Amino acid sequence: MASIAVIGAGGTIGRGIVSEALSRGHRVTAVVRDPSGYTLRAEGLTVAAGDALDPAAVARVAQGQDVLVSAVGGGDGPGHAALIEPAARALVEGVRTLGAAAPRLIAVGGAGSLEAAPGVRVWDSPGLPEGLLQIMHAHGDAQDYYNGVEDVRWTVLSPAATIEPGDRTGSYRTGTEQLVTDDEGRSRISVEDYAVALVDEIETPRHIGRRFTVAH
Structure with a gap:
């Protein structure tokens, strides 16, 4: 079983990942800003304080882990969009300082930059709200x-x-740079099945050094 730290464990996707990993017997550290507000309690679960924007804090929670998962995203609204790219840099920098002992890094990404059609990305769709575009x-x-x-094992x-x-x-289907849709052109995934796909990737790595996407 793997030792997994999940930064952003208090969000909807983060909680889903924590629950899925625990259900498979992995040891999980839920990393949140305020551990006193994290209510999930389970065997194999540890709760720790951490900040995805602080490389030193990232290194502390990543040390000794097999995998560091970042569930940092824009779920708290467009005001948090400005934190997404700086968090990616801090996560990589923090993991990088651990050298040969660095865990694998898996980050929750977005669908906007996926291709909806050749040469057309999802964010090119007309009528998208400005906050969502951010x-x-x-x-x-x-x-x-x-x-x-190139020097950190990321997905x-x-x-x-x-x-x-x-x-x-x-059940889910995977893709790489193209949006995955069903026969009616819809692209959907439940948080629960997204978490299944992510923990499957932890257990059987197939996408080190690249992005992939999932949908029903």
């Missing part, structure tokens, strides 16, 4: 940064165009 482009900037990192998992709490089916 989050999409922030994730795109973070992805551009990760693409240039970015971009969700479908729509991700929300739902059922855990354990």
Whole structure:
């Protein structure tokens, strides 16, 4: 079983990842700004304070782990979009300081920079709210940064165009740079199945040094 630290464990996706990893018997450290406000308690779970924007704090929670997961995103609104790319840099810098003992880094990405059609990205769709566009482009900037990192074992998992709490089916389809859609053109994934895909990637690495995406 793996030892996994999840930064951003207090968010919807972060909690989903923590729960899925625990259900498979992994040892999980939930990293949040204020541990006193984190209510989940379970065997194999440790709660720790940490800050994704502080490389030293990242290194502290990453030390001794097999995998560091970043669930830092724009779920708290467009005001947090400006934190996404700086967090990616701080995460890499923090992991990098651990040298040969550095864990693998898996980051929750965004769908906006995926191709919806040849030469057309999701964020090119008409009528998208400005706040959502800010989050999409922030994730795109973070992805551009990760693409240039060669000395850290990283993976970015971009969700479908729509991700929300739902059922855990354990079933999903994967893609790389193109949005995954169903026969009716919809791109959806539940938080629960997104977490399944991410923990599957932890257990069986297939996308080190690149991005992939999942949808039902």
